[in-house]
Amino acid sequence: PTTRHYDFVVEEAIGAPDGVEKLMLVVNGQFPGPTIEANAGDRIVVNVTNKLPNATAIHWHGLYQNGTNYYDGTHAVTQCGIPPGEWMVYNFTFDGYAGSTWWHAHADTQYTDGVVGALIVHSRDEQVPSYDGDIALQLSDYYHGLSADLLEYYFTPGGIEGGPGNEPVPDGGTINGVGQYGSHNSSFFNLTLEANKTYRLRLINPGTFVPMQFSLDNHLMTVVEADGTAVEPVEVSSVSVAVAQRYSVLLKTDQPAGAYWMRAELDSTQFTYDNPGCQMEIRGVIRYGVSDDTMPDVALLNNPPSLPSGSPAELDESDLVPVGGGPAPEPTFTTYFAMSMQFENPEDSNSRYLAFINETSWEPLNRTASLFAHLGQSAPSGSANYEVSQLITTINDISVVDMIIDNVDDGDHPFHLHGYKFWVMASGGGTYQGQAVNNTAPPLRDTVVIPAESWAILRFVADNPGYWTFHCHIQWHMSAGLLFQFNVLPSKSAQFDIPQYMLDQCSR
Ligand code: C2O
Structure with missing residues (x-):
């Protein structure tokens, strides 16, 4: 095991992930923030400097923090928060965790404004099938408003259609920090892969409100991990990832060489009022066997090709069986x-x-x-x-x-x-x-x-x-x-x- 050092500066910044400029809260000027990638057992030392006007805290979602609960990063529970202008060092190990997870601000609603990032823990003991390449995909909803304002609207009458208690409806979403909003952005998160290989896509939802339904045109996927637990492989056509959940899927680049749309669709069944501008489906591109500027057919954007009949359906999360799983102990x-x-x-x-x-x-x-x-x-x-x-x-x-x-x-x-x-x-x-x-x-x-x-x-x-x-x-x-x-x-x-x-x- 090694010790890995990171410096995180949490600050305000102007960003435009979907083409619309807004004030964001980010780490090291990036959205999503830096990926932490390590091996099981490694020690992680993160020096977090708070340049926000409010206290902050960073939480390492899913990690056990055995013996270091005070580094769990939960404001008003495990720490009082890093005051504005001050810093704190988180120092912990990946005790027993292997798989895909994420870190995020755990103070007020700061993570909604952008303080999120992927956290990947590799382990030779992880019981997933082998793969040739490894890619984290952060799929999330996204708001143009500042979360503090949206929260006030949510609580009180007059701000949001239908009155208090109606969750703010997102304006769209992002895939690894790139979204589209009407005609505001015509760029897509895109990946150029090699043909005839197996890739592990780590689907992470660092969002605020709704599940994101992930699919790739013309391809099936095999789910092999859920929230850091290796699972018996399940072949699916799409995966709905709820806020804070993670799934790894294996993707085979075995279709004709070309470029394909990847899609992350917001689950609109959760919406309690209509936001007509909301970009309901965020697109990205996966290509292989072609040059790295090849784009998929735009005619397919709103007419996704259908999969052959008899193809598997979307993932049902209650079907997941841990590898080597068995009965849980009896409750006491x-x-x-x-x-x-x-x-x-x-x-x-x-x-x-x-x-x-x-x-x-x-x-x-x-x-x-x-x-x-x-x-x-x-x-x-x-x-x-x-x-x-x-x-x-x-x-x-x-x-x-x-x-x-x-x-x-x-x-x-x-x-x-x-x-x-x-x-x-x-x-x-x-x-x-x-x-x-x-x-x-x-x-x-x-x-x-x-x-x-x-x-x-x-x-x-x-x-x-x-x-x-x-x-x-x-x-x-x-x-x-x-x-x-x-x-x-x-x-x-x-x-x-x-x-x-x-x-x-x-x-x-
Ligand atoms: Cu209270 Cu992602 O955690």
């Missing part, structure tokens, strides 16, 4: 959560529209409360809401935890657990009524969609000490309070050696 600790989204004051449709889990709506509060609580110290003044806004389940001994979740909201929610992967034991429509689980070889991942008006049981082995958040990864929903925490093995985390300067940042 069961928790129940009901989540809903509603007006803060149900009588008043002018009140804020918030998310509630077991009647608690998370608030990041001031920059100090959570970390001080984490240290077992009483929170400083200004955090009076600590008790009412923080839903924390404490697990004192290593346990096999079942989270039973009822989503009584009329929207889909991609839920993510920090510091762990969970088994998706069961799910279904309506509310949980004691249904049985099918424990043959359940999917194992870190982000799963719990559909509207549905329930699910997620199981994990709570053996990694620290404060770990569980939240909906739709930024609007997390900001509305759809987040709770597990406090795992507090007697161990009390011994963490948290750098003094991180604590000092709490009092700024």
Whole structure:
């Protein structure tokens, strides 16, 4: 294992990923930000300098941070945030993780404005078939507005069509930072590959709101990884990647030499009002056996060629079977959560529209409360809401935890657990009524969609000490309070050696 050093400068910048200029928040002037690529077991040292006007924190999605929970990068949970003008060094290893993931700002809605990047962990032990080339594709929705403004519209009446609680509808999307918007941009993210090879495409959705449906004209793909878990190969025609999820697909360049459209389509079923300008499908180009300026036929843009009949369908995420998967251990600790989204004051449709889990709506509060609580110290003044806004389940001994979740909201929610992967034991429509689980070889991942008006049981082995958040990864929903925490093995985390300067940042 080696140690890899990175310098990240988080700053404002003008960008135009889809041809429309806007103020963005970026790392090192890039959108998406720098890719971190390493081998399992490597140590990563990232010096993050904050040039934003607000505190920031960088989260390494999907990593376990075993023993380094304080480097998990969750503002108002595991750290108070890097104050404007200051820096912090994240220092951790890729303990046991192999596969595709990403990093992103985990403070306010900053990542919506561009603070995202790919994180690729190679491992010889990863049980995926061999391939000749490896490419990360970040597919995400995209907004022309600044996220802080959009969030205010989401909360309050008057800003967004239909009133509060209607998630801002994106203006389009990007593939690796390149999108199209009407006639504003005629460039496409494009790749020139070699013919008759097998490529691993790592599909990552670092977006804010909607799933992105990925396909490549005339080609099928084989799914071999989901959220850092190698899966039994499944051949598909397209893959829907929800916010924060990742899939690796193997692509064979075995069709006639030429250029083909790749497509990433926004899932409009999630939209609650019409944004007529929204670019619903983002295009890119994959070519092989031809010169690197060859473009596909524009006539096909709106008339995608159909696949031969009998071709496989899109991926069904509940079909995924981990390689070598088997039954999960039996639960020793069961928790129940009901989540809903509603007006803060149900009588008043002018009140804020918030998310509630077991009647608690998370608030990041001031920059100090959570970390001080984490240290077992009483929170400083200004955090009076600590008790009412923080839903924390404490697990004192290593346990096999079942989270039973009822989503009584009329929207889909991609839920993510920090510091762990969970088994998706069961799910279904309506509310949980004691249904049985099918424990043959359940999917194992870190982000799963719990559909509207549905329930699910997620199981994990709570053996990694620290404060770990569980939240909906739709930024609007997390900001509305759809987040709770597990406090795992507090007697161990009390011994963490948290750098003094991180604590000092709490009092700024
Ligand atoms: Cu992608 Cu709370 O994380």
